[in-house]
Amino acid sequence: MQYQSHKIAQNFYTASVLLFLVQVVVGLIAALQFIWPDFFILNFNTIRTLHINALVVWLLMGMMGATYYVVTEESESELWSVPLAQLQFWATVIAVTAVVAGYIVMGLNPQTNTEIFGTRALNEGREYIEAPRWADVLIVISVLLFLFNCLMTVFKTKKFTAVQGVLLGGLTFLALMYLPGMFYTNNMVKDQFWWWWVVHLWVEGSWEMIAAALLAFMLHKLLGADVKVLAKWMYIETGLVLFTGILGLGHHYYWIGTPEYWLWVGGVFSSLEPIPLLLMVWDAFRTTREVRGVVPNRIGLYLTVAHAIFNFVGAGLWGVIHTLPQVNKWTHGTQITTAHGHLAFYGAYVLLIIAMIYVTLPSIKGVKEFNQSRGFQSFWWMTVSMIFIVIAITGAGMVQTYLERLLGLDYVTVKASYNLWFWIFRALFGVGFLVGVLILVKDILGFGQKPAA
Numbered sequence: 001m002q003y004q005s006h007k008i009a010q011n012f013y014t015a016s017v018l019l020f021l022v023q024v025v026v027g028l029i030a031a032l033q034f035i036w037p038d039f040f041i042l043n044f045n046t047i048r049t050l051h052i053n054a055l056v057v058w059l060l061m062g063m064m065g066a067t068y069y070v071v072t073e074e075s076e077s078e079l080w081s082v083p084l085a086q087l088q089f090w091a092t093v094i095a096v097t098a099v100v101a102g103y104i105v106m107g108l109n110p111q112t113n114t115e116i117f118g119t120r121a122l123n124e125g126r127e128y129i130e131a132p133r134w135a136d137v138l139i140v141i142s143v144l145l146f147l148f149n150c151l152m153t154v155f156k157t158k159k160f161t162a163v164q165g166v167l168l169g170g171l172t173f174l175a176l177m178y179l180p181g182m183f184y185t186n187n188m189v190k191d192q193f194w195w196w197w198v199v200h201l202w203v204e205g206s207w208e209m210i211a212a213a214l215l216a217f218m219l220h221k222l223l224g225a226d227v228k229v230l231a232k233w234m235y236i237e238t239g240l241v242l243f244t245g246i247l248g249l250g251h252h253y254y255w256i257g258t259p260e261y262w263l264w265v266g267g268v269f270s271s272l273e274p275i276p277l278l279l280m281v282w283d284a285f286r287t288t289r290e291v292r293g294v295v296p297n298r299i300g301l302y303l304t305v306a307h308a309i310f311n312f313v314g315a316g317l318w319g320v321i322h323t324l325p326q327v328n329k330w331t332h333g334t335q336i337t338t339a340h341g342h343l344a345f346y347g348a349y350v351l352l353i354i355a356m357i358y359v360t361l362p363s364i365k366g367v368k369e370f371n372q373s374r375g376f377q378s379f380w381w382m383t384v385s386m387i388f389i390v391i392a393i394t395g396a397g398m399v400q401t402y403l404e405r406l407l408g409l410d411y412v413t414v415k416a417s418y419n420l421w422f423w424i425f426r427a428l429f430g431v432g433f434l435v436g437v438l439i440l441v442k443d444i445l446g447f448g449q450k451p452a453a
């Protein structure tokens with residue numbers, strides 16, 4: 001290991017893949033509850049909260065690990081303070097464990113979610129960011145410590161590289177966008193209005209900026225591709241992501257009580273959102289065309305390109321199909337949304353973090369060659385299963401839209417009878433996905449311990 005700081009990146013990676021495992025196990029429980037609603041001691045609400053919070057948190061932890069790695073490598077120096085980064089890691093782990101314990105306690109006994117200082121003690125509501133206010137404060141402190149440490153490293157070494165600029169810019173934007181989810185309003189419309197800032201401006205703004213920076217970093221590290229050319233495309237991608245994504249926010253303002261002009265703003269800008277994602281695919285292919293096959297870290301390269309492709313398919317295509325108000329009027333909040341949510345998060349961020357892990361772990365562990373077959377197995381188990389999960393729930397969503405929204409059948413009737421087979425398929429492929437995650441966790445935890453085959 002070249003730098004002590006890399007050990008911290010590795011700790012974050014370990015914590016994030018373990019939380020990924022938790023996310024998928026509870027996801028499978030949620031899927032079984034669609035078939036047997038009484039399955040398991042915790043009910044669907046609690047399980048679903050755990051599933052999507054674990055998702056967001058492990059991705060954030062993965063990004064932190066990746067950033068500590070990138071900043072160290074690009075600055076050619078240890079972090080400004082290694083002990084501070086260590087403290088930040090453990091504080092994050094403790095805060096996350098406490099929040100999860102809180103959700104479980106509340107799931108077992110809802111009365112425990114009492115009011116303290118005008119907010120709820122264990123769960124604040126608001127999908128994806130249910131963490132209570134005390135945890136929000138801890139999260140903000142942790143993120144500030146993290147950003148401070150990274151920025152101080154860059155200022156200390158004065159190596160202002162393009163990748164660090166966009167990466168840390170994206171992370172600062174990410175931190176700022178957490179704040180609109182932290183204040184309280186009695187008005188439901190206003191509350192939803194601000195809540196979408198967090199959710200949408202994260203995944204379609206700041207996180208995509210981070211993805212563009214990490215994509216450039218990985219292509220450079222794997223292929224030694226020209227930094228100037230990579231940086232140029234990274235700026236174009238980032239600019240377009242922000243141009244289309246910020247006002248694309250309007251696709252969540254169609255039916256929540258906001259003014260009518262959002263129908264236009266959301267429809268027009270979000271329809272353009274696939275363009276930068278397609279550019280990223282082109283960027284990945286253009287850069288790798290000539291060197292494919294000669295790069296030693298094949299799995300790293302494979303995952304990088306797969307990330308670019310599935311980012312476009314999941315976020316871009318599965319997003320654009322229901323983004324026009326004329327379509328969304330019928331599909332809003334159905335399983336079509338869920339199908340898009342799965343493929344977008346998987347393609348854009350799950351594959352991004354796993355790619356970063358495989359690209360950087362060899363140098364963290366100081367191994368030149370490693371057995372790549374487990375990485376490939378895990379990739380295929382997960383990806384094929386995810387494709388079928390998405391096909392199943394897209395089908396369920398089409399049936400749901402037709403029967404519920406057009407014919408007026410009741411929600412539970414459609415869910416419990418007409419869509420039953422889709423849930424069975426989803427659960428089966430969920431098992432396949434879990435197999436992939438288990439292989440991944442095993443490979444990452446024991447990375448480099450066995451000699452390359």
Ligand code: HEM
Binds near residue numbers: 270
């Ligand atoms: C990586 C980027 C993206 C991720 C991770 C993502 C994820 C999600 C998730 C999880 C939801 C469901 C939110 C809820 O709980 O209600 C959602 C909704 C939505 N997304 Fe995306 N998305 C991404 C990009 C896009 C893009 C590029 C478009 C358009 C081209 C898009 C269009 C939509 C629309 C229209 C909805 C609302 C669906 C409804 O009305 O129910 N998304 N997205």
Ligand code: HEM
Binds near residue numbers: 335346434
């Ligand atoms: C990396 C893999 C996964 C990602 C990124 C992911 C992501 C998500 C997201 C974003 C949601 C909220 C969707 C929305 O509100 O529209 C969700 C809900 C859900 N997920 Fe996953 N998930 C993954 C794996 C799984 C697996 C393997 C299963 C099990 C088969 C599963 C089952 C579910 C279920 C049943 C829900 C609730 C859907 C609903 O409320 O209609 N997920 N997941």
Ligand SMILES: [Fe+2]
Binds near residue numbers: 249251
């Ligand atoms: Fe959005």
